[in-house]
Amino acid sequence: MQPIDLDDLNAKSKADFVADLANIFEHSPWIAEAAADQRPFTGVAQLLAAMTRVVQQASPDRRMALIKAHPDLANKTQRAAGLTADSSAEQNGAGLDRLSEAEYAAFERVNTAYRDKFGFPYIVCVRRHTKDSVLRDFQRRLPNDAAQEIERTLEEICRIAALRLDQQVSGGERLAVNGWLSTHVLDTHGGKPAPGIAITLIELCALGEDRVIARAVTNADGRTDQPLIHGRPLPIGQYELNFRTGPYFAAKQVPLSDPPFLDRIPIRFAIAEPEGHLHVPLLVTPWSYGTYRGS
Amino acid sequence: MQPIDLDDLNAKSKADFVADLANIFEHSPWIAEAAADQRPFTGVAQLLAAMTRVVQQASPDRRMALIKAHPDLANKTQRAAGLTADSSAEQNGAGLDRLSEAEYAAFERVNTAYRDKFGFPYIVCVRRHTKDSVLRDFQRRLPNDAAQEIERTLEEICRIAALRLDQQVSGGERLAVNGWLSTHVLDTHGGKPAPGIAITLIELCALGEDRVIARAVTNADGRTDQPLIHGRPLPIGQYELNFRTGPYFAAKQVPLSDPPFLDRIPIRFAIAEPEGHLHVPLLVTPWSYGTYRGS
């Protein structure tokens, strides 16, 4: 979907403006409506700030209505009945549409426990998380009291809104809502970047199946043509980068042991900052390697 | 079982000597018998050399009889009927007594294909191999011609004999039939050996299940009290060493990301030399690590 230009939004009728931004906050067009009068906006950041202010200044009842307008996470019944396109895409992106039985059960327990305690759905900006880190977030938030959780939930709702705005509206400086993950392979045996190394990025999952989320091959600079993840938040969670270095050194006719000492090198690491820039390189010979968190 | 002292063997009657060493070569006491007259032996190496010479100088028929005295690998029927204690221990050590269905099928194909082509069982010194490398060895040997395979098989039989002698007889310098695998963890964040790091050594398996073969915790010197493998050959194959560094740095109150960037560090490597000394250390901070093949 082509993003709408902010200048167009500034020029539209109030009704059209509200229609375009009705679902930036889930099922809550009143937020766009209240922000409309503050036009023109010089950038997406200003638009987001205006909408966020509307939420902050709303009455407790409206704020609670906003919260309750959100669906449960990974709820089969609600999915069958239909989610908004945004909610659906967000949940699917995190893999919540293809959970194992154990995972479904875990999410159902989460939703029920949370709703039982607070009376509103457990909401988290899933695009910043893996399934595992959603469950970890839940466990940290469940002990909170209601006042804390209302604040925390509105914060997550604003994060969801920011990501929707970033996708759907263009204009001015881009919101700092995305991260990137990159790598490169340096052949310290030959003193050169290593081209042609197959790389796999796997999201590790405690309850369900691990999942390959990117494949790439290093180019002449030992880098990948695109970052492994970019243009979206880096989901908090556990990952493995896998580098197929065995065939590379074999092709260079370097003397190797049989089988080669190193063949597929795994690097397991966690992502903690969804908006961060994370560089995880590999320095490698047939007999040694190293990695570090770079930026 | 206590090893027999070589001096005792030198002093025994010929009949007792032969009885003690009857099964150094599977079901073939004639080898010990022929070697008995060359006593006294100054060391186990001299005893092995004498027995090996008997094999080398035997007639083609006797050599073939020696070969055919060996069981198939991982053959259920033969296992049920009973193997020699040595064969049984050797095969079990490599995990051939607890194969997955896919593995049983693979081994049955191997045995049949080999026997069909050569007319004698496929023999390999399994204590020098993992299941995967047995199958790899088979694939390399099957294209050979019969003359090559008879030589190759007798070589493996002598390796089996050497390992049995090393276990069962003591005296003189020890045979160079064993290897060791060791590790240590150096905390380059603190500039000190890292104590208390839980380490797991896993044998990786292409067809069946991966298998934990050693667990250890680093001591005050960042080393394990015992090598991870020692006193036996290092089975050729693929391995993963796993270092639990997350709790170590957390306990030191080092500022970490949440979740910590590194928690369980896997190092995957191959063993290629069963009689080698292999040292695979970890140099680690909360944000970087390196390893190398040391000795």
Add this chain to the structure above:
Amino acid sequence: MQPIDLDDLNAKSKADFVADLANIFEHSPWIAEAAADQRPFTGVAQLLAAMTRVVQQASPDRRMALIKAHPDLANKTQRAAGLTADSSAEQNGAGLDRLSEAEYAAFERVNTAYRDKFGFPYIVCVRRHTKDSVLRDFQRRLPNDAAQEIERTLEEICRIAALRLDQQVSGGERLAVNGWLSTHVLDTHGGKPAPGIAITLIELCALGEDRVIARAVTNADGRTDQPLIHGRPLPIGQYELNFRTGPYFAAKQVPLSDPPFLDRIPIRFAIAEPEGHLHVPLLVTPWSYGTYRGS
């Protein structure tokens, strides 16, 4: 001096064109004159190619005259009498105007030995060399025969011309005659780029004094704002990069030994490719460090 725009050169009278490029080849305006008729040139590379072709197609006498139009290296008498501005700048850039007595003596021996054997001056593109590597180049070339040396010398003369053109004419894609040397410092103790590290780049000299050729301090990205060398060839030679990491870790209140284990870290390396891109980073904790040739 502002470079001349190639479009202007293309549009000028032949006399002005020749005047502007008279000294691209030392004291040899006939080369520009012969190239003038091939205008217009679409880029500096095409201009250089045309001038180079003139040299290649010239008669042996003219080629020898071109060679003999060059001054000796580091010759006091000639310096006193006056070099062309280009020659002077090139020789001074390599430090040939401030040689130690031992160095002067060495260069005089070189010039004399070379002239005695070949009957023309020893010529090398000094901007691609340090003093040490000039002397090394001489030692390698002196055993050549005259025909080889004439070719080799014309090659050097064309390199000198290429660098003069790159400085004096702009237009089209830039000539690949320059390199760059860069560094960065990664603090693997903290998992971050290290800002504020003082860096010194020293040219090491076998006969004379070592010479600081760049100083910089790392910025927030752990890099220097400018490459340590750029916009010119990297002179072949021996170098030391010096990183002052002691105060950095002390300021972070990291527990250190007294005196700190590491304080000023020297990395000695050679530059071999004047037109190359060389990156020499430092990965460092208070107790360990590493470096590698990157690109």
Add this chain to the structure above:
Amino acid sequence: MQPIDLDDLNAKSKADFVADLANIFEHSPWIAEAAADQRPFTGVAQLLAAMTRVVQQASPDRRMALIKAHPDLANKTQRAAGLTADSSAEQNGAGLDRLSEAEYAAFERVNTAYRDKFGFPYIVCVRRHTKDSVLRDFQRRLPNDAAQEIERTLEEICRIAALRLDQQVSGGERLAVNGWLSTHVLDTHGGKPAPGIAITLIELCALGEDRVIARAVTNADGRTDQPLIHGRPLPIGQYELNFRTGPYFAAKQVPLSDPPFLDRIPIRFAIAEPEGHLHVPLLVTPWSYGTYRGS
């Protein structure tokens, strides 16, 4: 000089015992005399403890007499008049007998400033120091008050005594007064220890000349046959280890740049614990290297 056996000392007449140990504490046989009656000693540690107790329990006057029995450091007049053999050996070991003019001047200032303030000579156990660290120790101690300095001085005197005892008497467990410094070179290009690497250990000196204090060549294990320093304290100070790796890789016919990127690798580090075990290895390819403080 052959150390005296502790059993012999235990058995000797009191007069002989005192004669043998008269100079363990400089010009102060009364300490040996008071300790003699506590014989027999089960080890050198017990003997040292007894002598130390004598010092601790002595009257202030006797303690001051002990202090004043010591010579100045690096004092030419006193050297000409003659030091005890022990003092002379200790000062010479630290290079105090061959100071530059600047160093003599510095030491003279130290001695005078100290004596002027406290009325007794500045005493430090020089075998635990380099010249630079003696001057650094002085600067830290000069601001102390007299009571502090008397304690500090007696502590140094007991360190001197411990080292003399360790050299001159054998028996029981050895005193923990010595350290060692070792290295090894691992060729991570070939995955093996690197033999034949020439190593130089240099003591760096701020005021005077740097000084080579050990040379070695790596053996088949990539180690030196002896530690670089052992059997004595590691003098606190700044050092450079220099590894000549260029010829090693050239001899292996590894493709290298010209000149080779790495040739002589310097590692500069400080020693802070004279009684420590310090291991400073080199992991190296033709294009990269790393080091760390090991133990």
